[in-house]
Amino acid sequence: MFYDLYTPEGEVLTGTPWPDYPRPRLRRDSFFNLNGRWEFTAREEGDLPAAYDRTILVPFCPESLLSGVHTHFPEGWHLFYRRRFTLPDGFVKGRVLLQIGAADQVLDAWLNGMPVGSHTGGYEHITFDITQALAAENELVLRVRDDLRSPVLPYGKQTMNRGGMWYTPVSGIWQTVWLESVPDRYIRRLDVQADGARAILDTGDPALTGTVTVHTPEGPLTVPLKNGRAEVAPPSPRLWSPEDPYLYDCAIEAGADRVESYFALRTLEIRRVGGYARLCLNGKPYFFHGVLDQGYYSDGLFTPASPACYEQDIRTMQALGFNTLRKHIKVEPDIFYTLCDRLGMVVFQDMVNNGDYRYLRDTVLPTVGFQHRRHDTGMHRDPAARAAFLSGMEATVAQLKNHPCILYWTIFNEGWGQFESSRAFRRLRQLDGSRFIDSTSGWFRGGETDVDSRHIYFGPWKLDAGEKPLVLSEFGGCCLPVEGHMFHPDKAYGYSACKTREEFARAIRELYEQRVLPVVPKGLCAAIYTQLSDVEDEINGLVTYDRRTVKLDEAPMRELARRLQAAMEESAVSCMKQPNLV
Numbered sequence: 001m002f003y004d005l006y007t008p009e010g011e012v013l014t015g016t017p018w019p020d021y022p023r024p025r026l027r028r029d030s031f032f033n034l035n036g037r038w039e040f041t042a043r044e045e046g047d048l049p050a051a052y053d054r055t056i057l058v059p060f061c062p063e064s065l066l067s068g069v070h071t072h073f074p075e076g077w078h079l080f081y082r083r084r085f086t087l088p089d090g091f092v093k094g095r096v097l098l099q100i101g102a103a104d105q106v107l108d109a110w111l112n113g114m115p116v117g118s119h120t121g122g123y124e125h126i127t128f129d130i131t132q133a134l135a136a137e138n139e140l141v142l143r144v145r146d147d148l149r150s151p152v153l154p155y156g157k158q159t160m161n162r163g164g165m166w167y168t169p170v171s172g173i174w175q176t177v178w179l180e181s182v183p184d185r186y187i188r189r190l191d192v193q194a195d196g197a198r199a200i201l202d203t204g205d206p207a208l209t210g211t212v213t214v215h216t217p218e219g220p221l222t223v224p225l226k227n228g229r230a231e232v233a234p235p236s237p238r239l240w241s242p243e244d245p246y247l248y249d250c251a252i253e254a255g256a257d258r259v260e261s262y263f264a265l266r267t268l269e270i271r272r273v274g275g276y277a278r279l280c281l282n283g284k285p286y287f288f289h290g291v292l293d294q295g296y297y298s299d300g301l302f303t304p305a306s307p308a309c310y311e312q313d314i315r316t317m318q319a320l321g322f323n324t325l326r327k328h329i330k331v332e333p334d335i336f337y338t339l340c341d342r343l344g345m346v347v348f349q350d351m352v353n354n355g356d357y358r359y360l361r362d363t364v365l366p367t368v369g370f371q372h373r374r375h376d377t378g379m380h381r382d383p384a385a386r387a388a389f390l391s392g393m394e395a396t397v398a399q400l401k402n403h404p405c406i407l408y409w410t411i412f413n414e415g416w417g418q419f420e421s422s423r424a425f426r427r428l429r430q431l432d433g434s435r436f437i438d439s440t441s442g443w444f445r446g447g448e449t450d451v452d453s454r455h456i457y458f459g460p461w462k463l464d465a466g467e468k469p470l471v472l473s474e475f476g477g478c479c480l481p482v483e484g485h486m487f488h489p490d491k492a493y494g495y496s497a498c499k500t501r502e503e504f505a506r507a508i509r510e511l512y513e514q515r516v517l518p519v520v521p522k523g524l525c526a527a528i529y530t531q532l533s534d535v536e537d538e539i540n541g542l543v544t545y546d547r548r549t550v551k552l553d554e555a556p557m558r559e560l561a562r563r564l565q566a567a568m569e570e571s572a573v574s575c576m577k578q579p580n581l582v
Contacts, residue, residue: 101175290324321561465523
């Protein structure tokens with residue numbers, strides 16, 4: 001039996017959901033929110049329907065409780081959304097853009113009967129120029145088709161037969177739908193290249209000129225925007241870190257357009273300290289103490305009831321001493337990353353997997369030791385799936401690369417969809433040369449990568465640092481059922497069983513003290529515990545699926561975090577006193 005679980009935010013949800021401006025890094029004074037109640041129908045045929053027999057609450061997927069539909073329709077069916085709207089007086093300033101945060105997976109749009117655009121990909125932002133189709137009274141129709149039967153497009157943890165570590169499939173619109181108006185020539189993007197002393201802001205349009213005003217601790221700093229670019233060098237650079245997540249807020253004016261944004265200054269590098277390769281933040285070895293974050297919510301699935309749910313997750317993990325979230329094979333709305341930027345939470349960002357998954361090949365054999373694969377050129381040979389993955393990777397990097405919280409990219413996880421990892425590494429390095437890259441998280445290692453990335457849930461711990469920084473990118477999975485907060489009480493899933501909070505806390509403390517802490521002086525740079533929250537059958541979260549119960553006390557966990565960072569710092573200081581080891 002499955003139980004309907006509501007988060008505190010979902011239980012009291014009223015009015016228009018997600019009223020927040022959805023793109024904080026490129027903010028304009030133009031926002032017409034189309035979230036809310038839409039007409040809705042689902043059918044096998046793709047022809048536009050004459051009638052709609054349901055309503056749905058956007059931006060929640062139809063499978064979710066919050067959508068009001070709570071149904072997964074057959075694979076390959078078409079989901080139709082219809083919404084009528086009238087723009088307020090003075091809204092149109094030139095061109096009008098329809099923005100859809102994300103829709104899974106293939107979307108087509110019509111405005112007043114005129115086709116205005118199509119998009120393929122379930123995790124990327126969608127923009128259509130709808131100026132020519134606008135009228136005084138408007139009817140917007142969106143058609144979305146999703147099909148998991150042929151795993152060509154990236155899909156993450158979705159599966160047709162949910163259970164265990166695989167979850168309820170998601171389809172349709174799952175992020176904010178909105179309109180903005182822009183002048184005929186406008187700032188389409190703002191890329192940032194930053195180090196510890198300066199930032200170069202690039203609009204990508206050499207015809208743009210204007211000014212950039214940056215707020216610094218010493219006061220406002222104004223620099224020219226020439227050929228679409230501006231260089232900002234604050235007089236006393238303040239570097240971003242989890243302990244001091246300082247952001248430089250700024251405004252860019254170019255012609256008739258004005259946007260607000262922000263950037264951060266920080267450095268990332270790999271240094272050899274005491275014979276071990278270390279991940280360094282702002283010139284110093286740093287221990288990334290993190291949790292795996294699936295990004296699922298009991299009532300909204302892909303989409304929490306409110307951005308406040310993201311903030312609650314981040315602050316809860318910080319209260320437990322964690323400084324890093326590994327965003328696991330899912331791309332979130334921009335608001336999530338902005339919260340991490342502002343609150344000081346590091347993000348290790350995964351690419352979203354595609355291709356087929358096989359339990360024996362991808363889980364059982366690697367778990368018992370068959371983890372190395374010198375050549376992965378023969379894996380997942382489908383050219384369409386390979387092209388879709390690389391396209392999704394490029395879109396993910398373009399969408400997220402300007403968020404300073406992201407310090408680390410993961411390309412392939414546990415072999416899921418893995419192919420030619422060295423080629424993917426080189427391509428990602430071209431797209432973004434400023435971050436650490438984990439080509440093969442867990443196993444099937446052997447190609448080019450920045451780190452040596454391991455997963456350990458069972459058996460002996462063999463963590464020996466080699467030439468690359470050693471990262472324990474998954475471990476733990478201790479389970480604690482909490483009565484009244486379980487999605488599927490009859491079929492719980494995880495990697496160990498605890499009956500009480502005390503037993504759960506002891507198991508986690510012993511895992512860190514006996515397994516993780518001793519390896520920090522021997523080269524371990526990061527450890528990602530599984531996981532932030534329970535998800536459906538999985539009850540190995542530090543918080544329940546409905547986000548109502550935290551299973552651990554804060555003080556002991558914060559002490560563990562202090563000891564981990566101290567072990568890193570002490571080993572670095574000790575080694576630096578020995579010049580022959582540096």
